[in-house]
Amino acid sequence: MGKNIFYFLFLVLCMSLFIRCTNKDTSEEKANYDKQINAADLPKGNRPMTMFEDDESPSIMYDNKDRWFRVNQLMQVIQKGKDSVQISLYSPVGLTDVKVYAKLANYDKRFLIYEFSQVPAFHRSFHQLPLANGKHNYKLENGETVTIDKINDLSSEEIKFSVESNDPLYVKLKKIKSARLVQFSDQYHKIQPDRYLPMNPVLAKEAILMIINYSYVLSHPLYYDTFMNYDKYIKEQGETDTDGSLNWHGNAVDVDGVYDYFTKAQIEQVYSNYIDGRTLNMAMVGGENPWGGGPLASQFEVDYVVRQYIGLMGVWSHEYSHHSGYDHSSNLCLGGDIGGGQRDMLANLYKYLIYLNDLPFTDADILKGYTKTGYLLGTYKKPIFTIDPKNPFLLKYKGEGSWK
Incomplete structure (x- = not known):
């Protein structure tokens, strides 16, 4: 028994040498690792670069070990x-006032390790972990300090990172609920070159901008309320959906007006399917039809470069629903010229949110993809957005409903 107590006291002593936290704010205890970093002006040692430069080799963006992101991170x-x-x-617009916090496995408070005054769009750089180069006092979120000794051989299981910022764009991006892991895959155009076309960094940047906006729409309170009460939305538009149904229904083939309607709990699960953490491979088609299913969702070049900015999101919504597990028998993924269902509802809301300027990015001149003819198959003009005065969300909310 005495031997066990000795080992316990020895362990406590070792941990106290490793981390010392204080509530005092003396000059001796103030954080000494709080310098600001301008990521737009880094020395070569940090290996700063801009990802997805127009002339970057597409092989780099197709490297899924190096280029991938989650839309909520x-x-x-x-x-x-x-x-x-x-x-x-992974943003087409940079951020200001960005704080990176760390949390150790054996300490329950986050402490500041990097503070960036500026991070440019699509920026990447490398930074030494201050924990690995010596003992420092770090600022906690409440303004107090913690003293942490140098840690050798720090593993990724022992430390977790998180990001905070007061930048208005970041505040908006942080509202995104979707945890989709987004990447680009060359397997489709290599295996089926008659159906799929290779993308390049110009198109990849447009795709990234689009999936951020799209994920924001899926997370928006107006979308969630409409999705969860789709039967009410249908009644507001007419007696039934375009396939004759009264609410969301699944993949079973509809016979004689009999639909496999979802319960309220199942509708909630469907919504979760749209924003969960599965992998999304974004691709481009050149044949007659876009395709989606499994990790894949694809669309045409013009959809990435032009149509997204005027709210023509029906094609993407349709393929994203395939990717999320639904087929043409469900009004989550109605095909052909039927229209209606998720495809039209989301596209109408998307247009309304552009009208409200309530998307992270609405200006095609952020990336100017439509001007970069050397990287495109088609020739395009700058997309100009207008909203149909009969848009159902405009008629219902009359300019209200922005996500505060």
Whole structure:
């Protein structure tokens, strides 16, 4: 018994040497690792770069070990080795006032390790972990400090990173609920070159902008309320959906007006399917039809470059529903010229949110993809958005409903 107590006291002593937290705010205890970093002006040692440069080799964007992101974690912090991290921003617009916090497995409070005054669009750089180079005082979220000794051989299981910012764009991006893991895959155009076309960084940037906006719409309170009460939405538009149904229904083939309607709990699960953490491979088609299913969702070049900015999101919504597990028998994924269902409802809401300027990105001149003819198959003009005065969301909400 005495031997066990000795080992316990020895362990406590070792941990106290490792981490010392104080509530005092003396000059001796103030954080000494709080310098601001301008990621737009880094030395070569940080290996700063801009991802998805127009002339970057497409093979790099197709490297799924290097280029991937989750739509609710666009500022990505990944530990590299034992003593450094890779910072990547998957956004077509940069951020200001970005704080990166760390949390150790054996300490329950987050502490500040990097503070960026500026992070440019599609930025990537590498930074030494201060924990690996010596003892420092770090600022906690409440303004107090914690002293942490140097940690050798820090593993990714022992430390987790999180990001905060007061930048208005980041505040908007943080509302995204979807955890989709987004990447680009060359398997489709290599295996079926008659159906799929290779993409390039110009198109990839447009695709990234689009999936951020789309995920924001899926997370929006107006979308959630309409989705969960789709039977009410149908009645407001007419007596039935375009396939004759009265509410969301599944993949069973409809016979003589009999539909496999979802219960309220099942509708909630369907919504979860649209925003869960499964992998999404974004691709481009050149044949007659886009395709979706499994990890794949695809559309035409013009959809990425032009149509997204004027709210023509029916094609993408349809293929994304295939990707989420639904087929043409369900009004979540009505095909052909039927219209209605999820495809039209979401497209109408998308247009209304553009009208409200309530999307993260609405200006085609952010990326100017439509001007970069050397990287495109088609020739395009700048998309100009207008809203149909009969848009059902405009008629119902009359300019209200922005996500505060």
